[in-house]
Amino acid sequence: xxxxxxxxxxxxxxxxxxxxxxxxFDTIKAVFKKHxxxxxxxxxxxxxxxxxxxxxxxxxxxxxxVLNSGDFKQGVDFENLTSNQLTSKICEKGLRYxxxxxxxxxxxxxxxxxxxxxxxxxxxxxxxxxxPQKGRYREFYQCxxxxxxxxxxxNEAELMQITDEIFTSFGIPVVIKINNRKILSGIAxxxxxxxxxxxxxTAIDKLDKIGKEKVCEELKERGLSCEAIGxxxxxxxxxxxNEEKLAQLxxxxxxxxxxxxxxxEIRQMLAYAAQMDIKAEIxxxxxxxxxxxxxxxxxxxxxxxxxxxxxxxxxxxxxxxxGIFGLKNMSGVGISYGAERIYDxxxxxxxxxxxxxxxxxxxxxxxxxxxxxxxxxxxxxxRQAGIASxxxxxxxxxxxxMTYANAKAVPFVIMAGADEIAENVYTLKDMNSGEQRKLNIxxxxxxxxxxx
Amino acid sequence: xxxxxxxxxxxxxxxxxxxxxxxxFDTIKAVFKKHxxxxxxxxxxxxxxxxxxxxxxxxxxxxxxVLNSGDFKQGVDFENLTSNQLTSKICEKGLRYxxxxxxxxxxxxxxxxxxxxxxxxxxxxxxxxxxPQKGRYREFYQCxxxxxxxxxxxNEAELMQITDEIFTSFGIPVVIKINNRKILSGIAxxxxxxxxxxxxxTAIDKLDKIGKEKVCEELKERGLSCEAIGxxxxxxxxxxxNEEKLAQLxxxxxxxxxxxxxxxEIRQMLAYAAQMDIKAEIxxxxxxxxxxxxxxxxxxxxxxxxxxxxxxxxxxxxxxxxGIFGLKNMSGVGISYGAERIYDxxxxxxxxxxxxxxxxxxxxxxxxxxxxxxxxxxxxxxRQAGIASxxxxxxxxxxxxMTYANAKAVPFVIMAGADEIAENVYTLKDMNSGEQRKLNIxxxxxxxxxxx
Numbered sequence: 001x002x003x004x005x006x007x008x009x010x011x012x013x014x015x016x017x018x019x020x021x022x023x024x025f026d027t028i029k030a031v032f033k034k035h036x037x038x039x040x041x042x043x044x045x046x047x048x049x050x051x052x053x054x055x056x057x058x059x060x061x062x063x064x065x066v067l068n069s070g071d072f073k074q075g076v077d078f079e080n081l082t083s084n085q086l087t088s089k090i091c092e093k094g095l096r097y098x099x100x101x102x103x104x105x106x107x108x109x110x111x112x113x114x115x116x117x118x119x120x121x122x123x124x125x126x127x128x129x130x131x132p133q134k135g136r137y138r139e140f141y142q143c144x145x146x147x148x149x150x151x152x153x154x155n156e157a158e159l160m161q162i163t164d165e166i167f168t169s170f171g172i173p174v175v176i177k178i179n180n181r182k183i184l185s186g187i188a189x190x191x192x193x194x195x196x197x198x199x200x201x202t203a204i205d206k207l208d209k210i211g212k213e214k215v216c217e218e219l220k221e222r223g224l225s226c227e228a229i230g231x232x233x234x235x236x237x238x239x240x241x242n243e244e245k246l247a248q249l250x251x252x253x254x255x256x257x258x259x260x261x262x263x264x265e266i267r268q269m270l271a272y273a274a275q276m277d278i279k280a281e282i283x284x285x286x287x288x289x290x291x292x293x294x295x296x297x298x299x300x301x302x303x304x305x306x307x308x309x310x311x312x313x314x315x316x317x318x319x320x321x322x323g324i325f326g327l328k329n330m331s332g333v334g335i336s337y338g339a340e341r342i343y344d345x346x347x348x349x350x351x352x353x354x355x356x357x358x359x360x361x362x363x364x365x366x367x368x369x370x371x372x373x374x375x376x377x378x379x380x381x382x383r384q385a386g387i388a389s390x391x392x393x394x395x396x397x398x399x400x401x402m403t404y405a406n407a408k409a410v411p412f413v414i415m416a417g418a419d420e421i422a423e424n425v426y427t428l429k430d431m432n433s434g435e436q437r438k439l440n441i442x443x444x445x446x447x448x449x450x451x452x
Numbered sequence: 453x454x455x456x457x458x459x460x461x462x463x464x465x466x467x468x469x470x471x472x473x474x475x476x477f478d479t480i481k482a483v484f485k486k487h488x489x490x491x492x493x494x495x496x497x498x499x500x501x502x503x504x505x506x507x508x509x510x511x512x513x514x515x516x517x518v519l520n521s522g523d524f525k526q527g528v529d530f531e532n533l534t535s536n537q538l539t540s541k542i543c544e545k546g547l548r549y550x551x552x553x554x555x556x557x558x559x560x561x562x563x564x565x566x567x568x569x570x571x572x573x574x575x576x577x578x579x580x581x582x583x584p585q586k587g588r589y590r591e592f593y594q595c596x597x598x599x600x601x602x603x604x605x606x607n608e609a610e611l612m613q614i615t616d617e618i619f620t621s622f623g624i625p626v627v628i629k630i631n632n633r634k635i636l637s638g639i640a641x642x643x644x645x646x647x648x649x650x651x652x653x654t655a656i657d658k659l660d661k662i663g664k665e666k667v668c669e670e671l672k673e674r675g676l677s678c679e680a681i682g683x684x685x686x687x688x689x690x691x692x693x694n695e696e697k698l699a700q701l702x703x704x705x706x707x708x709x710x711x712x713x714x715x716x717e718i719r720q721m722l723a724y725a726a727q728m729d730i731k732a733e734i735x736x737x738x739x740x741x742x743x744x745x746x747x748x749x750x751x752x753x754x755x756x757x758x759x760x761x762x763x764x765x766x767x768x769x770x771x772x773x774x775g776i777f778g779l780k781n782m783s784g785v786g787i788s789y790g791a792e793r794i795y796d797x798x799x800x801x802x803x804x805x806x807x808x809x810x811x812x813x814x815x816x817x818x819x820x821x822x823x824x825x826x827x828x829x830x831x832x833x834x835r836q837a838g839i840a841s842x843x844x845x846x847x848x849x850x851x852x853x854m855t856y857a858n859a860k861a862v863p864f865v866i867m868a869g870a871d872e873i874a875e876n877v878y879t880l881k882d883m884n885s886g887e888q889r890k891l892n893i894x895x896x897x898x899x900x901x902x903x904x
Contacts, residue, residue, distance in 0.1 A: 003560075004557045004561050005499065006502075007495065007497050012495070015490035033811065034835050034841075035840075038860075040466060041465040041470060042458070042464050043458050043463060043464070044577065044591060045591070064497075065519040067516075067519050071535045073534070078530035078531070083522070086525060087519065090519070095518070105456045108456050109456050110466065113466065117845055117856075129521040154843065277832065359490065376728065388487070389486075389488055390487065407567035
């Protein structure tokens with residue numbers, strides 16, 4: 001018999017991990033809800049026609065495809081088709097690659113039922129056939145929040161506020177980096193390479209990882225003139241406060257309408273944010289591009305301070321995401337939080353609340369038939385007060401039952417033998433202090449409830 | 453441009469449905485937690501070697517298989533293989549078909565880390581390539597709760613108690629039907645067809661649907677003697693209270709050790725249940741078999757009263773589920789709640805709490821630049837009190853904003869123009885009564901908080 005295993009890049013989640021993951025999801029969800037976002041869910045499988053061509057060639061390759069049911073072979077010319085060509089013949093469906101494309105599909109498909117602006121959140125797994133490595137999985141969760149159908153920059157500001165509230169709840173100090181695609185367009189314009197915006201974005205996006213020199217090399221490879229690259233130089237080492245950066249850019253963009261538009265959007269976002277009690281640092285970073293070509297306005301990226309983990313969240317405004325499905329002029333803005341990255345940061349900074357690791361508050365020891373029924377009464381009383389508790393399901397050596405309690409980090413153990421039954425009490429053992437007391441069940445209930 | 457769609461048998465969930473579904477999941481989860489069950493999750497994809505052969509031939513066919521990534525064609529002899537044979541060559545993974553087999557796989561794989569008895573719950577989607585029809589989907593959620601590693605009948609009783617608490621929370625009156633595989637074995641024994649237990653279970657299981665006559669026909673087709681079928685007759689119309697049924701069976705099973713064992717287990721379960729304050733009716737139904745061959749002891753099925761929907765929950769004890777993965781002697785008992793069925797029952801009986809349909813409690817009307825900043829202050833105050841609320845993100849005609857409020861069933865609309873700003877108040881409109889009052893934000897906060 002082969003030891004059972006799971007597909008590479010996927011994970012089982014044990015209770016301790018689940019509880020920590022649920023803490024992350026619940027915290028994020030509570031903030032989304034308070035901000036009046038509404039939940040939707042879409043199917044795990046989408047038609048391949050919905051997914052293909054939306055994530056680039058690499059993305060198409062990384063989609064998990066689901067084999068058609070039944071006699072898929074029939075009528076397919078296997079001999080003369082490559083694996084790639086065969087795929088579309090034998091697979092109609094694929095697993096969701098992200099939550100953005102399914103959301104765009106959802107909005108178009110259900111446009112008649114939606115009241116715009118539509119503020120939705122969605123927290124579901126996505127699948128990518130990427131090479132698994134530390135921190136990168138083939139199945140992982142995304143937590144997305146978007147407003148679609150409104151061009152107001154209040155939405156951008158609210159997303160910064162939400163981000164701030166989420167990471168404040170977690171106790172993770174973050175920097176919210178912002179930029180605007182129009183500023184990047186302005187830069188491309190003033191260096192005289194307006195038609196090379198995508199190349200500039202792709203290269204500049206790597207500044208953090210590969211450094212200025214290598215970015216310049218790449219720009220050269222991508223066909224930018226030496227003169228243009230020279231002109232870009234000052235943008236790489238832009239420093240000072242947001243106000244100082246904006247003032248410098250005012251001059252640079254004196255003749256770039258789109259650049260100036262970008263600046264005015266940033267200023268409006270910051271003005272709104274100033275009304276919003278945001279604790280996180282907001283930093284204008286004009287080299288922030290994020291690979292995604294569909295961004296047309298604001299761009300966000302969130303970095304945790306004091307850890308070496310990359311961005312833990314990112315997003316931006318897209319003016320035409322639903323256009324791919326035939327619905328024009330539907331501007332949206334959104335941000336996505338990666339549960340896995342947040343988990344790692346909370347772990348590294350030791351920020352998970354300690355009380356979540358003891359979900360079960362009390363264990364009744366099982367001493368046998370008669371004692372069991374008496375324990376059941378006490379158990380009932382605790383559960384009615386909402387205290388998660390259990391009775392060891394069978395008579396076993398007390399050492400075994402105590403080991404079980406310890407393994408589950410149960411803070412209180414409750415025992416009742418003939419003496420306790422006669423006195424109508426229970427012996428409560430505090431597993432941290434080791435202290436034991438005989439108490440009636442109402443007293444025990446109060447003591448445990450006080451620790452919740 | 454083709455109107456986008458989703459694969460047949462799958463569903464999008466709009467906010468109103470999501471909120472109702474989450475109410476179901478949250479209610480079930482709260483009961484599981486109180487009973488000290490711990491959550492796990494397993495990957496959506498399992499190795500096909502884990503899944504194949506576990507659900508019968510039909511099940512193998514209904515598994516969704518995931519195409520291998522990359523050049524899957526290489527080295528595969530397409531010409532000479534059937535679709536069926538090809539599948540195992542080009543697919544290594546499949547989507548989870550239920551939560552039971554992945555749980556068994558999990559227990560075996562992680563046995564060294566688990567403290568037994570292991571009380572786990574799991575709420576995740578499963579996928580089946582079944583023909584879609586009303587109430588049957590290709591992607592649906594199961595909510596499973598199991599105790600593994602304990603043979604105590606306290607576990608069976610606790611599952612009945614959990615079931616009772618869940619459906620009491622929902623306000624759904626239910627009957628918990630119980631039986632025991634050993635009673636079925638006893639019946640097979642006393643009618644002289646002990647080796648035809650599986651045939652008897654399969655046929656008898658259909659009694660509800662096809663009636664006694666057809667069941668007898670099927671028993672005959674399955675090779676039971678006329679004499680045996682004749683002897684089975686009394687079992688089809690067993691009536692009276694549980695005690696009466698048990699007393700009758702005592703006589704019938706006088707010479708069937710296994711039958712008597714079944715009766716003693718039922719008696720012990722009922723004795724425990726009597727200590728547990730269970731409100732639901734518990735009914736011994738000796739024709740309850742449930743198709744699944746892996747049940748070895750208790751069998752459960754839950755039916756909602758007053759609706760024509762079939763069973764909404766079912767389960768039982770299995771003594772050797774992990775045996776298929778090489779771990780012997782690991783008895784477990786579990787029950788599964790179907791979210792879709794519960795949804796339909798709550799809908800039909802009009803039992804969804806009405807307040808969940810208004811998740812957003814207040815909308816601030818947007819009157820323009822200056823008013824917006826004042827509204828933001830009020831919005832902040834409400835959100836800090838945990839009130840889900842929003843500001844319409846842009847200045848729009850008030851009629852449009854009111855339509856938006858109505859579409860989202862927002863109970864309170866808050867307005868502030870120059871007058872209100874001057875007085876440092878807001879006009880609160882109760883959308884149910886139509887009443888409007890000028891109040892300061894603290895007063896508004898209290899009024900709304902009182903409705904939560």
